[in-house]
Amino acid sequence: MTVVGGTGFLGRRIVSRLLDRAVDVRAVSRHPHKDKSASGKRPSQQIEADILDPSSIAAAVAGSRAVVNAVSLYVERGEQTFERVHVEAAADLATASRHAGVEMFVQISGIGADPKSRSNYIRARGRGEEVVKAAFPGAVIVRPAVMAGPDDLFITTIARLVQILPIYPLFGEGGTRLQPVYVEDVAEAVSRLALGQHSTAASIFECAGPRIYSYRELVRQIASQLKARIVLVPVPFAVWGILATATEFLPAVSLTRNQVDLMRHDNVAAKDLPGLEELGIEPRGLEELIHMIDHKARAGT
Ligand SMILES: NC(=O)c1ccc[n+]([C@@H]2O[C@H](COP(=O)([O-])OP(=O)(O)OC[C@H]3O[C@@H](n4cnc5c(N)ncnc54)[C@H](OP(=O)(O)O)[C@@H]3O)[C@@H](O)[C@H]2O)c1
Structure with a gap:
């Protein structure tokens, strides 16, 4: 089994879930030595390859029964554009997998992916799904909601900010609806799909948590669980766009334009698409996760 992006926030948890089942797993990334896995589990093979380089990718997928594409790109830099990584390279990876006789291809996308979106990022995610399905008939698309877990970028940032800021700036009025999901639940869903351990023939799964929050409610919930006093202040999306x-491009800042674009739209699972429940997974609630995330952040792990 090959997990491309197998050292990432989601990818290394998929690797870990597969190793738990004694599956032979290859983790592929450009910097395999940067694997931050806290579990101590090591993939059977760590392969250095760039998804933008078709020859190294062909070698990385050779002999695999299943391939998962968990590569991300959140900020465009040089030849690393959303189109290049999420569309062209995803199609190349799916094609290389088909040529190598791979039986299952899982493409990690995101809720809200839309090939007609005005946002470059959201459009590339939507087009990526289309080209992968064309290149690898039978491919499965997994669209996670915003994922939470120790070392995430979203809930950890809110948890940190509510504890240091007296005034908390909201995206717009804070009305965007979100359905945060525990990253381990998504990793389990992807592992079951990659191993063919599912009974539904669906090709798109939307993985979201048990509860929908407005962004405002989410910040309030985190602040209240962490006993932080906070005043919420609406900030127009146009201002966030300029800030992002x-x-x-600053390493210390985790605000990106695609994040602002994503926050303009509700990010909740579609009622007519299967998700965690259909894969037999009971999603973990945010209440349980907030203290875990805060504790890890304080411990600096
Ligand atoms: N995080 C979320 O809340 C969230 C929500 C919805 C959907 N998603 C989607 O879930 C997927 C995984 O996201 P993530 O947050 O786990 O990302 P991440 O932590 O940034 O990990 C990305 C992984 O891809 C590898 N990678 C990046 N560029 C590569 C390239 N050119 N060639 C080979 N490997 C490359 C990275 O390692 P190197 O840098 O060493 O190559 C790393 O292993 C992405 O498709 C993302 O859009 C994430």
């Missing part, structure tokens, strides 16, 4: 454009 000015700061997204």
